[in-house]
Amino acid sequence: MHRWFELFIPTLREAPADAEVASHKFLVRAGYIRQLSAGVYSYLFLGQRSFNKIIGIVRQEMDKIGQEFYLPALHPRELWEESGRWAVMGDTMFRLKDRKGADYCLGMTHEEVMTSIARKELRSYKQLPQIWYQIQNKFRDEARPKSGLLRVRQFTMKDSYSFDIDPAGLDVSYRKHYDAYCRIFDRCGLKYMVVEAHSGAMGGSQSHEFMVRTPAGEDQIVSCESCSYAANMEKAASKLAPVEDLAVTGDGNPVEVHTPGQKTIEEVARFLGVSPKNKIKTLALIANETDAKTGKPKARAVVVLLRGDHQLNEAKLSTALAGKETRAMQEDEIRQVFHSPAGFLGPVGLSNVAVATNGVFGEGAILLVDTALEGRKNLISGANKEDYHLKNVTPGRDFQPTAYADLRSVTAGEACPNCGGQLRIDTAVEIGHIFKLGYKYSQSMGARVLDRNGKEVTPIMGSYGIGMERILTAAVEQNNDENGFWLPPQIAPFEIVVTPTNVRDEMLTNTAEDIARRLEAAGFEVLLDDRDERPGVKFKDADLVGIPFRVTVGKKVTEGTVEVVRRSTREMLDVSIAAITEYFEKLLRPAR
RNA sequence: CGGGGCGUAGCGCAGCCUGGUAGCGCACCUGCCUUGGGCGCAGGGGGUCGUAGGUUCAAAUCCUAUCGCCCCGACCA
Numbered sequence: 199m200h201r202w203f204e205l206f207i208p209t210l211r212e213a214p215a216d217a218e219v220a221s222h223k224f225l226v227r228a229g230y231i232r233q234l235s236a237g238v239y240s241y242l243f244l245g246q247r248s249f250n251k252i253i254g255i256v257r258q259e260m261d262k263i264g265q266e267f268y269l270p271a272l273h274p275r276e277l278w279e280e281s282g283r284w285a286v287m288g289d290t291m292f293r294l295k296d297r298k299g300a301d302y303c304l305g306m307t308h309e310e311v312m313t314s315i316a317r318k319e320l321r322s323y324k325q326l327p328q329i330w331y332q333i334q335n336k337f338r339d340e341a342r343p344k345s346g347l348l349r350v351r352q353f354t355m356k357d358s359y360s361f362d363i364d365p366a367g368l369d370v371s372y373r374k375h376y377d378a379y380c381r382i383f384d385r386c387g388l389k390y391m392v393v394e395a396h397s398g399a400m401g402g403s404q405s406h407e408f409m410v411r412t413p414a415g416e417d418q419i420v421s422c423e424s425c426s427y428a429a430n431m432e433k434a435a436s437k438l439a440p441v442e443d444l445a446v447t448g449d450g451n452p453v454e455v456h457t458p459g460q461k462t463i464e465e466v467a468r469f470l471g472v473s474p475k476n477k478i479k480t481l482a483l484i485a486n487e488t489d490a491k492t493g494k495p496k497a498r499a500v501v502v503l504l505r506g507d508h509q510l511n512e513a514k515l516s517t518a519l520a521g522k523e524t525r526a527m528q529e530d531e532i533r534q535v536f537h538s539p540a541g542f543l544g545p546v547g548l549s550n551v552a553v554a555t556n557g558v559f560g561e562g563a564i565l566l567v568d569t570a571l572e573g574r575k576n577l578i579s580g581a582n583k584e585d586y587h588l589k590n591v592t593p594g595r596d597f598q599p600t601a602y603a604d605l606r607s608v609t610a611g612e613a614c615p616n617c618g619g620q621l622r623i624d625t626a627v628e629i630g631h632i633f634k635l636g637y638k639y640s641q642s643m644g645a646r647v648l649d650r651n652g653k654e655v656t657p658i659m660g661s662y663g664i665g666m667e668r669i670l671t672a673a674v675e676q677n678n679d680e681n682g683f684w685l686p687p688q689i690a691p692f693e694i695v696v697t698p699t700n701v702r703d704e705m706l707t708n709t710a711e712d713i714a715r716r717l718e719a720a721g722f723e724v725l726l727d728d729r730d731e732r733p734g735v736k737f738k739d740a741d742l743v744g745i746p747f748r749v750t751v752g753k754k755v756t757e758g759t760v761e762v763v764r765r766s767t768r769e770m771l772d773v774s775i776a777a778i779t780e781y782f783e784k785l786l787r788p789a790r
Numbered sequence: 791c792g793g794g795g796c797g798u799a800g801c802g803c804a805g806c807c808u809g810g811u812a813g814c815g816c817a818c819c820u821g822c823c824u825u826g827g828g829c830g831c832a833g834g835g836g837g838u839c840g841u842a843g844g845u846u847c848a849a850a851u852c853c854u855a856u857c858g859c860c861c862c863g864a865c866c867a
Contacts, residue, residue: 211816211828212802216860236859283867289791290866307867341791341865349866416866633867661867700825734827741827752826761826 199714200692202727206243209739219414221674222346224683228743230670230691237343237351244743245670247691249354252386252669253333255688256356259382263374264329264358269311271335275301277310280643292337292351304337309639309661312359316657317645323363326647326657327371331358333666345414347667348627354666361640361657363649368634368658372404375632375662379408383629386669387686389676390629393419396432396513408630408664410672415627420608424619432513435604436612436621441475441505444576444589452546452588452596454581461541463506466587470578477506478571478579478591480543482527482536485519485564499535499563500524503545503579503599505570508606518566518603535563536582544580545597546588552600559600567599568606627675629668635659674744677766682742684765687786692725694782695745699733699752710751713760713778717749720779722786741765747785749778 206229213223214233225231230245241249257266278284284291284303292304305311312330320326336355343351360371376392383390388410395405407430409419420434421427429435447453460469467474481502500519504510515524529540536543545565552562571577577591593599610623637656639645646654674683687693694717698710707728714726725745727736733752740748750761759772762781773781 208800210801215796215802218861233859287867288865309867338866342861342863344860631867663867702825730825732825732827732829734825734829737827739828750826 199711199718200725202695202725203729205725207739207743208242209742217346219345219348219675220678220683221348221414221671224674224678224742224744225346225671228682230744231347235351237340237349239347239350239352244691248670248685248689248744249666251689251691252666253354255385256333256382256664256666259378259385260331260356260358263378264331264360267312267330267332269305269308269332269334271305271337273303273305273311275303277314278303281310281313281639282642283310290338290340292339305334306336306338307355307661307663308332308334308357309359309635309659310643313639313643313645313659316359316361316640317643320361320645320647320657322647323649323655327360327362327367329358329360329371329374331356331662345416347671348414349416350667356664356666358662360660360662361645362660363647363655363657365658368660371660372632372634375660376406379630379632379662379664382664383408383669386673386689388629388669388672390672391419391421391428391626393421394429394433395631395633396430396517403634403636405631405633407628408632409626410629410668410676411624411626412672412675413625414675415625417626417628418623419626420621420623422614422617422619422621425614425617427614427616427619427621431607431623432511432517434608434621435615436608437615437618438570438612441473441574443574444472444476444578446576447589450576450590452590454583454586455578455589456585457587458585460585460587466578467506470587472578474506476577478544478577479504479506479508480545480580481510482532482540482543483515483524484527484531485522485524487522498522499527501536501543501545501548501563501565502605503565503567503571503593504606505568505574508568508570509609510605511607514603514605514607515566518601518605519564538580538582539584542580542583542586544582544588544591545593545599546579546591547582548597551598553598554601557601565597565600566605567593567602569602569604570606572602627668627672628665629672630662630664632662633660635661681738683744684746685744687746690723690744690746692723692745693786694722694747694749695725695727695740695743696749696751697727697733697736697740699736699750701728701730705755706751709755709760709775710749713749713751713775716779717782720783722782747782749773 208229210227213227217223229242231239231241234240275284291306294302333356335352337352340351343349362368362371390408390410393407393409395407418431420429457466457469460466463474463477463479467477483500485498485500487498532540550562551565553560571593575592579588579591581588612621614621637658640656640659645657647657649655673685677684696710696714698706701707714724717724746765748763759774762771762773
């Protein structure tokens, strides 16, 4: 039996000063975790117990669809050079040398190791599909660890990888993961949502993120109030209300208007008495790309046009640019490249605009135009001339975009692309991510199998992750009040804490012992608070440490009853001592 | 990586400006007392003041460097 008196459960009355978010404060105060270094934590008794239960659930569900491996955390440099990621990962990768001076890194993820196994061992389509998973530490030297266990440098991830003979097979593996993840998070008692995620530059791949709404999160998710549509900001779309175009001025061709000193969208719109919706927002950027012939890095001008009241979404821009990174141009660069003063830049008359052929951009400046401007007329843009703007600007007629693309961020209140309902935006934490990888690793690392026809083909892969700590953290974020938190019984370190109000009273002690023993015999996880403390201390601790039910053994034992308190609601109920086991059977068994 | 803040006892903090050899609350130990919401009384233990250098008769305090941690931003398969 677990007796509090003998255990190490170092609860704190006060949270460490540097804890900001609820889960961080409470997990430290409740004695679950202690910090060792920035973004590196030790899990103490209660934390580890809860963690083990989470791992148990994940393992059970993953075993239904895949096979558990355990891969090294220490990887040789060569492996990561094969996939090209030794260079890409930069400072986020922990790197070290062995005694001979050879380079190693600590694994941030395990695509490379898994693929290295697959390519050695998988020979035939008959061996596919495979789903391999592991529960392992990951190391990422985050630029800024924060929020307790939410963003750390060493953490535990369940990561799995699927190998299929073709995209249809990948669809099946992907679906299996989707369903397994739902079962896992349901069993962990989390309120979560599944959102479409932006799938990067590889094209055609699919990705979903499993998110838990909480202000402590660092992602923004968009969801519909009326239907099931949900996506992260990098992917979310919306239907825009139609905008009335301005009436033609003069002969309908672009015409200059004098706008002395009016540089911002708001200034110009107010000055001309029009809505920012009828204005074109022109952004000048520099993209870094690699010269196709020489392989050397080179800069490329990118001009982005948005509706005046819209905001650029950098993830979408990156997708539109096939993953290239961009930065804003400096004023002198704008002058130099476009011969225009900053603040009066516009698309009409821009020289050397790239043309796209089959989605490939030719030479010159890339002119990307947000789809919200497609089909619009008589807009107002900069005239590329100090103190002048243009009226009557019509895309497609007065300038030719290199491409139209979805480039703007959705805002709350816009219409759902599926049903037209209202969209809302919430901050959330990502607890799981499933991703159709495609051929990236199997291709670059040379995994090949023979298909039915004896032809060599590259298996298609998927990769799927769950942040194990984040399940615990999200649960705490979702279930707390000023006194502490409560976990769903399935992931709580104990399901029931039995609290005799006075251990010097033999009747109370004996009754509490008896109840604890019977509950344990019935298969419940019970913590007996046998400390010689005042009741107040024990109640405060019980409220703090995340155990969902408390049995208070006090005065009422003379009447043959004890109190059962549900931590989440503070609901209190007198239950007969004789029937206590049955009471919890009814309460907790269905959840198992 | 840019901006800001903080390092003094296990936790939370004061002292620093104006240098004089370290203090408060909680926690901890002993005894008494108390037992339905962090109880009371008495006694007690515990600190290289992040580290290194400098200024000074004297440095937690002033100067320089450095390390660590936190926050905002950038970044985030």
